[in-house]
Amino acid sequence: MHTPSMLPQQARKYMPFGIKLLISYMLLIIAPIFALGYFASEIMTDSIRANATNTFKGTLRQIEDNVIYKLEDTTRLSDLLYYDTTLSKQLLHYEEGWVSYEATTKLLLPKFRQTIESTNRSVWLTVYLRNETLPEVYYDNKNIDPLLVKGTFFDLLHLARIADKPWYRSYPSEKYGETQQWEQIEDDSRYNRISLLRRLVDLNDPANLDEIGFIRMSVYLKDLFQSVDHNKIGAGSTLFITDGTRNILYSSGATEHTREQLWDDANADYLVIRQPLPGLNWSLTAMVPSSVLEEDTKKVKMLSLVICSVSCVLIMLVAYFVSRTFSRRVLKVVSVLQSFRQGDFQRRIHYSGNDEFTTIASSLNELGKKTQNLIEEVYTTNLKKKEAELETLQAQINPHFLYNTLSSISRLAKFGEVDKQHQMVMNLAKFYRLSLNEGQTIIPIGKEIEQVRAYMDIQQIKYGDRVQIGYFISSEIVDLNTVKLIVQPFVENVLEHAWRGDHIQIRVTGYLEENVVHLLVEDNGNGMPREVLDNIFSGDGLQRVGYGIRNVHERIQLYYGKEYGVAITSEAGEGTTVHIRIPAEP
Numbered sequence: 361m362h363t364p365s366m367l368p369q370q371a372r373k374y375m376p377f378g379i380k381l382l383i384s385y386m387l388l389i390i391a392p393i394f395a396l397g398y399f400a401s402e403i404m405t406d407s408i409r410a411n412a413t414n415t416f417k418g419t420l421r422q423i424e425d426n427v428i429y430k431l432e433d434t435t436r437l438s439d440l441l442y443y444d445t446t447l448s449k450q451l452l453h454y455e456e457g458w459v460s461y462e463a464t465t466k467l468l469l470p471k472f473r474q475t476i477e478s479t480n481r482s483v484w485l486t487v488y489l490r491n492e493t494l495p496e497v498y499y500d501n502k503n504i505d506p507l508l509v510k511g512t513f514f515d516l517l518h519l520a521r522i523a524d525k526p527w528y529r530s531y532p533s534e535k536y537g538e539t540q541q542w543e544q545i546e547d548d549s550r551y552n553r554i555s556l557l558r559r560l561v562d563l564n565d566p567a568n569l570d571e572i573g574f575i576r577m578s579v580y581l582k583d584l585f586q587s588v589d590h591n592k593i594g595a596g597s598t599l600f601i602t603d604g605t606r607n608i609l610y611s612s613g614a615t616e617h618t619r620e621q622l623w624d625d626a627n628a629d630y631l632v633i634r635q636p637l638p639g640l641n642w643s644l645t646a647m648v649p650s651s652v653l654e655e656d657t658k659k660v661k662m663l664s665l666v667i668c669s670v671s672c673v674l675i676m677l678v679a680y681f682v683s684r685t686f687s688r689r690v691l692k693v694v695s696v697l698q699s700f701r702q703g704d705f706q707r708r709i710h711y712s713g714n715d716e717f718t719t720i721a722s723s724l725n726e727l728g729k730k731t732q733n734l735i736e737e738v739y740t741t742n743l744k745k746k747e748a749e750l751e752t753l754q755a756q757i758n759p760h761f762l763y764n765t766l767s768s769i770s771r772l773a774k775f776g777e778v779d780k781q782h783q784m785v786m787n788l789a790k791f792y793r794l795s796l797n798e799g800q801t802i803i804p805i806g807k808e809i810e811q812v813r814a815y816m817d818i819q820q821i822k823y824g825d826r827v828q829i830g831y832f833i834s835s836e837i838v839d840l841n842t843v844k845l846i847v848q849p850f851v852e853n854v855l856e857h858a859w860r861g862d863h864i865q866i867r868v869t870g871y872l873e874e875n876v877v878h879l880l881v882e883d884n885g886n887g888m889p890r891e892v893l894d895n896i897f898s899g900d901g902l903q904r905v906g907y908g909i910r911n912v913h914e915r916i917q918l919y920y921g922k923e924y925g926v927a928i929t930s931e932a933g934e935g936t937t938v939h940i941r942i943p944a945e946p
């Protein structure tokens with residue numbers, strides 16, 4: 361016999377949410393239709409104006425992209441000279457006679473010609489050199505625009521020719537790779553050109569950036585601003601390119617009237633759109649007659665008045681009815697979803713009644729419960745996986761050292777050196793006692809350094825005075841914790857791979873800085889090749905030394921996170937520095 365509380369509840373009928381919305385819209389049909397015609401007309405007018413403005417801005421962005429491309433193309437040409445270290449070295453050779461003539465004909469002139477010929481645009485290059493031992497090479501243009509003369513693409517002059525020029529004297533101080541100017545100088549205005557101005561600096565001394573030359577690249581304004589065409593905007597429109605001092609560098613479709621109205625943004629006769637050109641103190645300005653924007657609005661004005669008036673009233677009634685009836689329930693659902701989104705799956709939602717909202721609430725509650733359980737299971741699984749990976753990497757430490765040490769002990773026994781044999785066996789026992797550490801993966805840094813000392817005691821029996829090692833460990837880090845066996849593999853790598861001659865020096869340093877422990881292993885060996893150093897953490901075809909480094913790096917990142925690990929700097933013939941970073945954990 362069942363009690364009444366155990367009887368299944370009879371499903372209650374309810375009005376679906378879609379029916380409720382349908383009834384609400386049916387009620388809105390009888391609303392007044394003549395109230396807000398004026399506002400609807402304004403909305404449509406603003407919408408059309410906004411769309412037209414966006415269209416014009418999109419066209420201006422295309423024009424801007426084309427202009428920027430040509431500017432950057434010219435800058436690219438100058439980069440071919442600016443970053444050329446061979447050119448920089450050659451310009452610093454002050455040898456007269458045949459040497460300077462040969463440098464000019466076989467290096468400088470071909471380089472400049474190659475630079476100009478790497479573009480299909482008309483560019484006039486003038487290079488001014490501080491080194492006056494190099495001869496000048498230029499063309500006598502006889503007051504004719506050099507860009508019109510076929511074959512005269514570049515001049516090579518001495519810097520003394522422009523030393524007193526105002527535009528040169530006012531040129532800003534050098535910032536490597538950044539300082540350049542677009543400016544109309546000399547006869548640029550006369551021939552409707554503009555020039556890119558840039559220094560050539562001593563690349564062998566980047567700290568001082570001494571000037572060794574100066575570049576002037578002149579291009580036609582009509583070539584640079586070829587895409588600035590007022591027909592792309594519309595009939596009666598005007599396009600201007602202006603600089604920071606409001607000078608008009610270029611215009612399309614301009615009249616005397618539009619020039620006078622250019623800076624009047626409040627002019628009702630024109631829509632004025634200004635867009636700055638990135639990286640330059642220039643602006644692209646479009647002036648569009650207001651009549652162009654009003655043509656479409658007149659066609660829909662009467663219809664929009666009626667439609668918008670009805671819509672406004674309907675929206676008011678819908679907002680009142682829907683917000684009062686349903687907004688609270690919707691906001692509860694949104695609030696719970698926001699909590700889920702932020703990672704809080706403990707929130708629950710409850711509704712009275714029997715409708716779609718009740719079903720949604722029940723589903724969300726069940727989803728939150730299951731998701732929370734799943735997160736806990738995944739967290740536990742990942743934690744166990746991390747521990748297993750750490751143990752696996754720990755077990756992969758190269759055992760080759762044990763083989764070599766046993767071989768050395770055998771050799772000592774063969775030659776009867778009992779004392780050294782005994783000392784090496786004791787040191788080996790100490791090394792592995794510290795390595796095993798009763799199965800502990802985390803040990804104090806002091807023990808890690810002690811293990812390195814035990815390893816080096818073994819090696820110095822083998823190598824004697826040929827190996828020298830110094831320890832410079834700050835006392836404030838010896839009691840901090842570390843993953844074990846992160847220093848010894850790098851000392852072992854030095855003895856296996858870094859010999860240069862028959863002596864080598866090793867330096868082990870440890871210090872604390874901003875809650876980060878820094879451990880350094882430095883040697884004066886033969887260093888690493890650049891290709892090995894660049895790819896040492898990728899694991900692609902590297903030798904065993906790369907494997908050991910990656911092993912230590914992966915173990916540190918697995919335990920402490922991606923912001924810690926191993927970094928290596930090395931120069932051939934100068935030695936190698938291994939820099940280990942771990943957090944300071946007591």
